[in-house]
Amino acid sequence: MYDSENVIVSQEHKRYLMGHKRKNSAISFSRFIILIFIFALWEIAAYKEWIDPFIMSQPSRIIKTMASMSKDGSILMHTGVTVYETIIGFVSGTVLGTMIAIALWWSDFLAKVLDPYLVVLNALPKTALGPIILVWIGGTTKSIIVMALLLSIVVTIINVFTGFSNCDEDKIKLLKTFGANKRQILRKVVFPAGIPTIISTLKINVGLSLVGVIVGEFLVSKSGLGHLIIYGGQVFKMDLVMTSVLILAIVAAILYLSVLWIEKKVLKMM
């Protein structure tokens, strides 16, 4: 019934744990080596002029770009803008999407009526709406955030609504036997039981919002990593493009890991 905490660990179990640890560090080590190898090869290939560093860029030039951009603070500004827009985008997408999912759960009629619209909206590549949004809202941060929201909201509605609908009928029956009304059923069982679904949607939404933000920044092109990438491409500064892409990869990883961390915390609390 309980995890025994203070038990004496046998030699055999110790060996098993050691073996496990060794395998894990071998995996981490190999990952690291691959990264080093790619960058070293890239550097050497550019140095020996097997590839054209003007087109392909080069790690040392990327580092130089990073250093000079850190000095004037522009790297932090652009990264900050992208992160800010992404977070606003996916949080609002998740919250609004969840609210709409609640409405759909509440009214079976509404859910049935809106079903085909959701299917089409889900299948539509939302980035195609970019120019329309730009015209309607204007070339501002607002457009970018709307883009990010648009990408995540439909998936959220569909996933969370499915999660709510899959709530155990018997759990609902149990509350009904106590005389629960619809609002109580939502608050006491359907919503809490749906929290893991909402969080796993959050994980999908980080990536989707980032796509929305980058596309938005391509179009609006005032600031942010998306702007740097499109600008760098236009003026043929491949160092700037590569630097921005690299930072974007790091940002994406950090955002994703943060959501994973939140997921772990919340599920533990539940």
Added chain:
Amino acid sequence: MEKVVEIIDISMNYHTLDGETKAIQKLNLDVSNGEFVSIVGPSGCGKSTLLSIVSGILKPSVGKVMVNGKEVQGPSTSVGYMLQKDHLFEWRTIIKNITIGLEIQGKLNKETQGSIEKLLIEYGLYEFRNHYPRQLSGGMRQRAALIRTLATKPDILLLDEPFSALDYQTRIAISEEVWLILKKEKKTAILVTHDLAEAISMSDRIIVLTKRPAEIKSIHEIKLTCNNKTPITCREAPEFRFYFNTIWKELDIHV
């Protein structure tokens, strides 16, 4: 004895796009105060439907149910319902799970909390009140589910195969325990089960239902000679086999 449940001419039809399912047909049954009645019958014959109707969460197509002399219109506090699985909410502690009925009925106060604490102490769950359901064994979880049902102080308990998710040994132990608790708290109980031995050992009366649509096939008064009557001692009674064989034949199970 005074009748606490009167099931009067109940019929129930389910309607789906695939057609109509007749689940219950003209069923009549009375249960007296303090009685322990078991309902057995082929699976899918309408036993759960019958309990749902008595509890008020389902309206019958025809007929009515009276509880304590009043017609059932919806879920009422005088009827408690225990389902097959414990359905404890994993995100709530045991105490929070147990108080959920009171919470819903807006009756969570010092006094009701006090009586729940008494129940927890009495039935050995007090130390575990701040644990989460996953930290408890299957038998303890079922006990917590029973206390959750008792917390709203119903006079009548409906038990829908409440032990069938448990392993054999736990099932016998927990059914003994539940029986003792129900007797001690002087509750009337209607138990649906597919375990004939369980039904015979626990009940004053066994109702055998026909195949769907459910009608009453026969009623058996269970009179076992055993001293210090509890479900486990009853299993040793000389008449046990007789009841078992009679009812088994009536269930008419073909494999």
